[in-house]
Amino acid sequence: MSKHQEIINYIGTLAAGTKISVRTIAGELEVSEGTAYRAIKECENNGIVTTIPRVGTVKIDKVEKKSIEVLNYSEVLNMVDGTILGGKNGMYKTLNKFVIAAMTFNAAKKYISPGCLVIVGNREDIQKISLLNNCAVLIVGGFGCTDFIKELADEKQMPVISTSYDSFTIATMINRAISESLIKKEIILVEDIMETNVKCMKVNDTISMWRDLARATKKDKYLVLDEKQHVVGIISLKEISLENDVNDNMPILTFMNKDFMTVTPKTTVAYAAHIMGWEGIEICPVIENKKLLGIVDRQDVIKALQYALRQPQTGETLEDMVLKNFSYEHKDGKMHFKGKIVAEMLDVIGTASWSSLNMLLSTMGIMTLREKNNVNVSVDSINTYFMKPVEIDSEIEVFTNIVDMGRNFCKVEVNMFSSNESLISKLMLSAKIIKNRY
Numbered sequence: 001m002s003k004h005q006e007i008i009n010y011i012g013t014l015a016a017g018t019k020i021s022v023r024t025i026a027g028e029l030e031v032s033e034g035t036a037y038r039a040i041k042e043c044e045n046n047g048i049v050t051t052i053p054r055v056g057t058v059k060i061d062k063v064e065k066k067s068i069e070v071l072n073y074s075e076v077l078n079m080v081d082g083t084i085l086g087g088k089n090g091m092y093k094t095l096n097k098f099v100i101a102a103m104t105f106n107a108a109k110k111y112i113s114p115g116c117l118v119i120v121g122n123r124e125d126i127q128k129i130s131l132l133n134n135c136a137v138l139i140v141g142g143f144g145c146t147d148f149i150k151e152l153a154d155e156k157q158m159p160v161i162s163t164s165y166d167s168f169t170i171a172t173m174i175n176r177a178i179s180e181s182l183i184k185k186e187i188i189l190v191e192d193i194m195e196t197n198v199k200c201m202k203v204n205d206t207i208s209m210w211r212d213l214a215r216a217t218k219k220d221k222y223l224v225l226d227e228k229q230h231v232v233g234i235i236s237l238k239e240i241s242l243e244n245d246v247n248d249n250m251p252i253l254t255f256m257n258k259d260f261m262t263v264t265p266k267t268t269v270a271y272a273a274h275i276m277g278w279e280g281i282e283i284c285p286v287i288e289n290k291k292l293l294g295i296v297d298r299q300d301v302i303k304a305l306q307y308a309l310r311q312p313q314t315g316e317t318l319e320d321m322v323l324k325n326f327s328y329e330h331k332d333g334k335m336h337f338k339g340k341i342v343a344e345m346l347d348v349i350g351t352a353s354w355s356s357l358n359m360l361l362s363t364m365g366i367m368t369l370r371e372k373n374n375v376n377v378s379v380d381s382i383n384t385y386f387m388k389p390v391e392i393d394s395e396i397e398v399f400t401n402i403v404d405m406g407r408n409f410c411k412v413e414v415n416m417f418s419s420n421e422s423l424i425s426k427l428m429l430s431a432k433i434i435k436n437r438y
Helices: 003-013 022-028 033-045 072-077 104-110 124-132 148-158 167-184 207-217 237-240 268-277 296-309 318-323 356-372
Strands: 049-052 056-059 083-086 098-100 117-120 136-139 158-162 200-202 221-227 230-235 283-287 291-299 326-331 334-340 376-386 395-405 409-418 423-434
Touching: 003 033, 022 033, 033 423, 056 395, 072 158, 083 148, 083 200, 098 167, 117 124, 117 167, 124 136, 124 148, 124 283, 124 318, 148 158, 200 207, 207 237, 221 291, 230 283, 268 296, 291 296, 326 356, 334 356, 356 376, 356 395, 356 409, 356 423
Parallel strands: 098 117, 117 136, 136 158, 200 221
Antiparallel strands: 049 056, 083 158, 221 230, 283 291, 326 334, 334 395, 376 423, 395 409, 409 423
16 A cells, blocks of 8 residues: 555544644654645545634545535634634534524523524623533624633534624625525536446456456446556447457457546536537546546436436526516427516616526527427527617517427527517527437
8 A cells, every 4th residue: 555545544534623734644654744745635635634724634524415505614614704712623513503692691592502503792601501502603793702612612512713794794694605505406416426336347358258247237338447447448339349350359458449538526417418418428437536436327417417307496596586587388399488677687787688688598498498308408509699688677578489309409499579579689599409328
């Protein structure tokens, strides 16, 4: 085992909250500070450690898939540009809710429950009761706290944070962070769907070995690895069937496809679907730092997209803010939208911006295509023509019509009219149909 991997394994065994430094690691494991630094940086990239302002680098529990509706106290610390006064070991605990303690002591006790974040000023009595009930404390207005509160926070391992913001601003910032997190919840990454138990072949394996493996697993597509365990190609029935003279003793190196696409764990499934559908790719290795982490195939990607489309929208995106002002009806491959221009769509001169109108029309076009046979599409090109400006609160109507629906491509026409039936804009959208090939 290399020194680099040894350091990573050692850091993984440390308890959450343990402070880590290059000098300490180098001294304990008898390695150079350069080696220790590179290993710590990789741990940070992998979510094993993190750096907290005014605290340093600490070990954290790597959470593979956390509930996005909650925040931990370290995120709150960064969010409010705060200073940690005590309870550093509890920075990675999560808060269930927050309470603004702008009330008397007796009234505050009714609202304080374990796991919440109490937002308070320089009220030591409320700070104390909060910590005794296993709550974190966020002190607003730039106030500090007494040594007693700091010691109690360390004992309870519940953080006490100080910030210069006021209570209303803090509550607004936390609400916004949760809302943004809910929107990000809808974004599915490759790491969420990839298969990590991957059966691979080696460059020196033969066609006969490939046939045996295909019969055993009922699959015909495999990644090919070299001596360093790096992916160098993909072998499948498609490559072998292209050759007329195939001997079972021939190496798969002769037939494998060396031109293949790779993705990282953080690649979005939407991007992977677009590339795999466009290039006709069946399987795709997931690689990070030249290391094979898993594999995704077209079927996994399509299922993930179908799952995402069925989920209720929990956060409000810009498109949601605009589209919620429109009603629509669908009939015979056509859709009719009716609504008005809202303030979020305006430009600096007070009329609807071309970018917001383009987003509105293209989104309506995509909705129409998806309603048709419930197909998944990837936008290929958009041509938009604007005839006249539109003011705020203007009532508009949009009509969409699918003009072509082939096996692989489709086109939709979108027309926007004012309340007096005057044409405002016209859009032609071309998209590629993403198919699930079995």
